[in-house]
Each structure stands twice: as structure tokens, then as C-alpha cells.
Amino acid sequence: LAGGIAHDFNNILSSIIGYAELSQEGLPKEAPQQDYLREIMTAGMRARDLVHQILGFSRQAEHAVQPLQFKILVKEALKLLRAAMPSTIEIRANIVSDDLVMADAGQLHQVVMNLCTNAAQALLPEGGIMTVALESVTLDATHGATHPGIEPGRYLRLVVSHTATGIDPHLADKSVDPLLGTRAPGKGTGPGLSVAQDHINACGGHLRVDCPATTLTVFLPLLERMGVHIDCSLE
Secondary structure, eight states: OHHHHHHHHHHHHHHHHHHHHHHHHTSOTTOTHHHHHHHHHHHHHHHHHHHHHHHHHHHTOOOOEEEEEHHHHHHHHHHHHHHHSOTTEEEEEEEOOOOEEEEEHHHHHHHHHHHHHHHHHHHTTTOEEEEEEEEEEEEOHHHHHHSTTOOSEEEEEEEEEESSOOOOGGGGGGTTOTTOOOSOTTOSOSOHHHHHHHHHHHTTOEEEEETTTTEEEEEEEEEOOTTOOOOOOOO
């Protein structure tokens, strides 16, 4: 089933990317439409990575784990989200870390998109403020004692929070359950937090849901450079 869906989606995606490339070639480089086409290409390439993940799931294949600079993915995801969100939602970003993590770029991009989309949906229809912060932190044994499973060490910490009312406190611990739905029928796009948690776990990270689930925190272990040059490109 997963392989069939990926195959059909890939056919549609090939047309989108192909015609976007042809449109780029047919326009002057200084044309304002070039910026729109670049955004289509960026989203198309991320969708291509998603197809690869679906195929990987169907074959139980390994993902393309590599050193990458997480802040590039976060900024890219926020740029895509700004264009899709209503003006009633304000995004406040504080992306300050240049450190690297070892992960699959497509999976981490999906994590950011899922967490931010959940926050945006919680703010609808009135609107509000969504805050996204990325920084490097050092967790000691004291932090591990209050949050079992997180070993002491250096981490990238991604925090996504919003000003809306969170879900009921007694549901916060189950918010990553793929069978739990916290929105009305027809609202939302599925078990985003469950998928995000799987991707975070795959690269040795942790997802924390703070009651009443208005703040989500991701901890990803840093990749220490050790004085060696590492290619940070996403391709």
C-alpha cells in the first residue's frame, strides 16, 4: 500500500517539478516570478524526500542519515509556513544555534512542519502568537532525573509554543498516541505528533510535551565537530 501511494504521488510530483523547471528556464533571471518558482522547487524537493520516506517504510530501508545544520531546515520550514498561514497568526523565531546533528534531513523537516502546523491549527480561528526557538544547551544529571530517558550531554533544543489553550492536562501524556485525536472531525491532517516522535527517536532525540500541551520541546544530540570539516549541505 505504501509503495503504491508513493509511486502514484511521485508521478504527480514529477510533473510539478518538471514544469517548474521549464518555467524557470523560460523567464529572465531577474523576473519576480523566479522567487515563486524557487519556492515551488523547494517544496517539491521536500515532497520528493517524503516520497523516499514512504518507499523506505514499505521496504524497511535505511534513511539518508548525514551531518546537517538544523537551523537551515527550521528557517526553510518557517518560510514555507509563513506563506500558508493567515495574517492573524504571528510567528516569532529565535534561531541562534549553528551546531550540527546527525539525522535524515527529510525526517527533521517533517518534524518541524508537523510541530508548527499543530501549533498553527491550535491558534485558529482567532489567531495568536507562535514562537519557535532553537539553541544549543547542556543538560546535566539533574535534568535527567526529572526527565527520564534523556542522558546528560550537549543537545540542540527546539521549542515550539503558542498562545492558544492547550489540550486537557490528562491527555498531555497521550498527545503522541497515533490513535488519539484532539480535534473535531475534519480538522487536522492525522497523527502528526506520533510521526514526529518516531523521527526524533530515530536520531536519538527526545520529544517533551509540557502540560497543557502549549509547548513542545525537542532535544537532539549534537554532533561534535572534533576539528574535522563536515559538509553541511542538505543534498
